[in-house]
Amino acid sequence: MLLRLILLTVLGGLALALAPGAASAQTQEPAATEQVSGTLRTNASGPIEGVEVVVTTAAGAEVETVETDDNGQWAVPLPGPGQYTVTIDADDLPDGVVLTGENTRTVTVDAGRNQGVIIALSDGSREAGGGTVRWVQLLVEGLRFGLLIAMAAVGLSLIFGTTGLTNFAHGELVTIGAIAAWFINVQGGVPLVPAALIAMVIGAGVGALNELAIWRPLRRRGTGLVAALVISIGLSLLLRYLYQIIFGGGSEAYADYRGQRAVDYGLFRMTNADLSSIVIALVVLLLVAVMLQRTKIGKAMRAVSDNRDLAASSGINVNRVILVVWMMGGALAALGGVLLGLSDEVQWDMGFRLLLLMFAGVTLGGLGTAYGALVGSIVVGVFVQMSTLVIPNDVKYVGGLLLLIVILIVRPQGILGSRVRVG
Amino acid sequence: MGELVDALAVALKAGLGFQAVFLALLAIGINVQFGYAGLLNFGQIAFAMLGGYGIAVSVSQWGLNFWVGVAVGILAAVVLALLLGLPTLRLRADYLAIATIAAAEGLRLLFRSVSATPVTNGTRGLSGFNADFVALAPWDTARRYGILGTRWSGAELWVTVVGWLLVALSCLLIWLLVRSPWGRVVKSIREDEDAVRSLGKNVYVYKMQALVLGGVLGSLGGMVYALGTASANPDQYQNANTFLAYAALILGGAARVLGPVVGAMLMFFIIQFADTGLRTLIGNGVIPEDLLSATDVAQLRFVLIGLGLMLLLVFRPQGIFGDRREVMLDAR
Numbered sequence: 083m084l085l086r087l088i089l090l091t092v093l094g095g096l097a098l099a100l101a102p103g104a105a106s107a108q109t110q111e112p113a114a115t116e117q118v119s120g121t122l123r124t125n126a127s128g129p130i131e132g133v134e135v136v137v138t139t140a141a142g143a144e145v146e147t148v149e150t151d152d153n154g155q156w157a158v159p160l161p162g163p164g165q166y167t168v169t170i171d172a173d174d175l176p177d178g179v180v181l182t183g184e185n186t187r188t189v190t191v192d193a194g195r196n197q198g199v200i201i202a203l204s205d206g207s208r209e210a211g212g213g214t215v216r217w218v219q220l221l222v223e224g225l226r227f228g229l230l231i232a233m234a235a236v237g238l239s240l241i242f243g244t245t246g247l248t249n250f251a252h253g254e255l256v257t258i259g260a261i262a263a264w265f266i267n268v269q270g271g272v273p274l275v276p277a278a279l280i281a282m283v284i285g286a287g288v289g290a291l292n293e294l295a296i297w298r299p300l301r302r303r304g305t306g307l308v309a310a311l312v313i314s315i316g317l318s319l320l321l322r323y324l325y326q327i328i329f330g331g332g333s334e335a336y337a338d339y340r341g342q343r344a345v346d347y348g349l350f351r352m353t354n355a356d357l358s359s360i361v362i363a364l365v366v367l368l369l370v371a372v373m374l375q376r377t378k379i380g381k382a383m384r385a386v387s388d389n390r391d392l393a394a395s396s397g398i399n400v401n402r403v404i405l406v407v408w409m410m411g412g413a414l415a416a417l418g419g420v421l422l423g424l425s426d427e428v429q430w431d432m433g434f435r436l437l438l439l440m441f442a443g444v445t446l447g448g449l450g451t452a453y454g455a456l457v458g459s460i461v462v463g464v465f466v467q468m469s470t471l472v473i474p475n476d477v478k479y480v481g482g483l484l485l486l487i488v489i490l491i492v493r494p495q496g497i498l499g500s501r502v503r504v505g
Numbered sequence: 506m507g508e509l510v511d512a513l514a515v516a517l518k519a520g521l522g523f524q525a526v527f528l529a530l531l532a533i534g535i536n537v538q539f540g541y542a543g544l545l546n547f548g549q550i551a552f553a554m555l556g557g558y559g560i561a562v563s564v565s566q567w568g569l570n571f572w573v574g575v576a577v578g579i580l581a582a583v584v585l586a587l588l589l590g591l592p593t594l595r596l597r598a599d600y601l602a603i604a605t606i607a608a609a610e611g612l613r614l615l616f617r618s619v620s621a622t623p624v625t626n627g628t629r630g631l632s633g634f635n636a637d638f639v640a641l642a643p644w645d646t647a648r649r650y651g652i653l654g655t656r657w658s659g660a661e662l663w664v665t666v667v668g669w670l671l672v673a674l675s676c677l678l679i680w681l682l683v684r685s686p687w688g689r690v691v692k693s694i695r696e697d698e699d700a701v702r703s704l705g706k707n708v709y710v711y712k713m714q715a716l717v718l719g720g721v722l723g724s725l726g727g728m729v730y731a732l733g734t735a736s737a738n739p740d741q742y743q744n745a746n747t748f749l750a751y752a753a754l755i756l757g758g759a760a761r762v763l764g765p766v767v768g769a770m771l772m773f774f775i776i777q778f779a780d781t782g783l784r785t786l787i788g789n790g791v792i793p794e795d796l797l798s799a800t801d802v803a804q805l806r807f808v809l810i811g812l813g814l815m816l817l818l819v820f821r822p823q824g825i826f827g828d829r830r831e832v833m834l835d836a837r
Binding site (some may be wrong): 327483 | 545547579587589591593598601602603614619680745751752755806807808810814819
């Protein structure tokens with residue numbers, strides 16, 4: 083219902099604009115260049131380029147006419163303080179975007195001030211069909227999110243299946259992918275696609291390191307599963323805060339594919355980056371399924387997952403299978419991290435926040451089954467997004483976590499799990 | 506040398522302060538659940554948050570009496586324990602772990618959300634609810650007092666003293682409980698659930714009692730913390746604190762009455778000493794600023810806790826006082 087506005091404004095000193103007392107003190111300074119500025123964008127269309135903006139004085143004399151740039155931004159320097167009228171040309175707006183009010187706005191500019199101008203726009207989704215569109219939109223977004231969770235969760239589930247380890251440090255494999263790709267992309271200047279591939283290799287490497295340096299020696303020592311679980315929590319804390327030291331506490335975007343305009347597909351809108359991440363996730367998950375079903379190593383994975391002793395006595399090298407599972411899990415989680423970073427920006431604790439939804443997905447699908455993780459994660463992703471139809475956006479994760487607890491009551495073995503596993 | 510003494514004094518104060526009480530009560534609660542009953546509660550911080558907010562919301566939002574706030578906090582913790590335990594206690598250990606950590610994170614997100622702002626005041630949190638409690642102090646709370654080279658404000662000292670009293674009472678309670686028939690049943694559940702069941706005991710009920718008791722102890726910890734800081738903010742209750750308490754418990758020795766207390770004091774002493782020491786070294790230029798800045802030190806403590814937790818479990822799972830045979834670290 084709410085896709086409204088937005089001619090948003092970025093001004094030099096927002097704090098000044100909000101504090102009149104401080105502002106009047108500022109007027110005594112040698113007046114720099116007064117100007118009016120703003121940004122034209124809506125949620126669905128992204129930044130709007132090439133719209134004509136005319137600025138006139140209160141008397142009606144034109145100051146300057148400009149067009150918005152590819153970020154939707156415009157700015158006009160002014161001859162001095164005073165009242166100015168800003169008019170945008172409604173004919174330049176892209177299809178579907180309309181003005182919700184007047185196309186002009188009169189602002190008073192104080193000396194030395196960069197005055198922002200807000201003109202309300204609507205991207206028309208309200209008129210185009212109300213509830214249905216929003217419903218489909220959320221479904222598609224949920225699918226995208228669910229596929230991301232699934233990519234990360236397949237490894238989590240297979241690791242549980244083959245070793246019995248509930249790996250609380252799996253979220254950190256997601257984060258390392260996103261952060262590695264960010265450093266390679268932004269600091270190293272490598273395009274995002276090769277950067278993502280390198281990040282996957284790094285993810286696989288970290289997965290292998292996990293297994294070789296920690297978990298294999300611990301299995302050899304006969305460390306219990308609960309001890310292993312607490313150790314994985316220690317590892318998760320260690321890595322997570324190490325990331326914060328290295329990467330910082332803020333959130334950063336990749337250099338490529340920024341601020342894309344959403345393309346209209348009739349019932350829903352989506353940026354090309356989001357659409358590609360759906361396609362990538364689908365293709366990768368299909369490949370994983372084919373591998374599990376058709377290849378020797380895939381069959382071995384399922385065999386070890388099903389009954390480790392029987393697999394070992396049938397001549398399967400269990401340790402090698404587990405190593406491959408860790409590498410695959412690491413690479414998939416890293417790719418999931420890159421795609422998540424693309425849509426939600428990169429943060430030091432993004433993986434940990436995803437971890438709980440991964441657990442929800444894996445539990446829903448059935449702990450230890452690869453396909454269960456897939457199905458469960460997609461359901462969780464769709465549920466989390468669709469729940470915003472009834473609950474506010476900032477508590478949508480709470481809904482997902484609540485779903486997890488409800489699953490545990492109703493069907494603890496999950497959709498595809500077998501009763502035996504629950505104990 | 507003077508700096509070293511200063512760092513030691515700061516660390517000593519941390520090891521005895523209300524933060525250590527907070528951690529000790531969390532760890533005592535976890536000790537009941539994990540040490541004695543073998544339950545993996547990874548959401549202990551949620552109980553603490555309910556305790557702290559029980560007082561904060563009752564007093565500053567609803568204008569109720571301080572003691573009503575305490576009751577609200579404890580009641581909320583009991584309800585949460587029942588809600589979490591009902592579906593998960595029949596299942597394998599790791600299900601409870603996942604459900605509790607999810608509940609803790611979910612509750613924190615809920616408390617800081619816009620929709621909860623009328624009650625919890627969102628991310629800005631609540632404050633100004635500890636006046637009634639501070640007024641109970643038998644000494645002048647406006648003065649500052651010096652003990653063993655450390656400086657305490659009167660209010661802080663009062664919270665700390667009451668906190669350690671609570672810790673002592675909880676330890677006494679646990680000591681009595683563990684020696685009672687109840688304690689023996691709970692410990693046997695940890696060792697072999699099926700054997701206990703075959704003796705006709707209702708394992709589910711015993712586990713639930715342990716979960717509720719541990720949760721209530723955790724909520725008391727949260728109250729001490731909220732009173733000590735004189736504010737309640739959702740982000741004070743990050744789930745890393747749960748694992749800090751686990752680390753303290755395992756350091757001191759699980760399934761020992763005094764294990765969590767010693768662990769918590771030692772933990773805070775070490776953390777604060779490392780913290781102050783590192784800051785001093787950075788300030789002196791011994792550690793170059795590019796390698797580690799003063800702002801990174803706060804994060805570094807969690808890195809060290811994570812590392813310490815791993816090393817402890819690998820090399821000395823029984824901690825300082827524990828008995829290796831008694832430490833429940835094998836899942837079924």
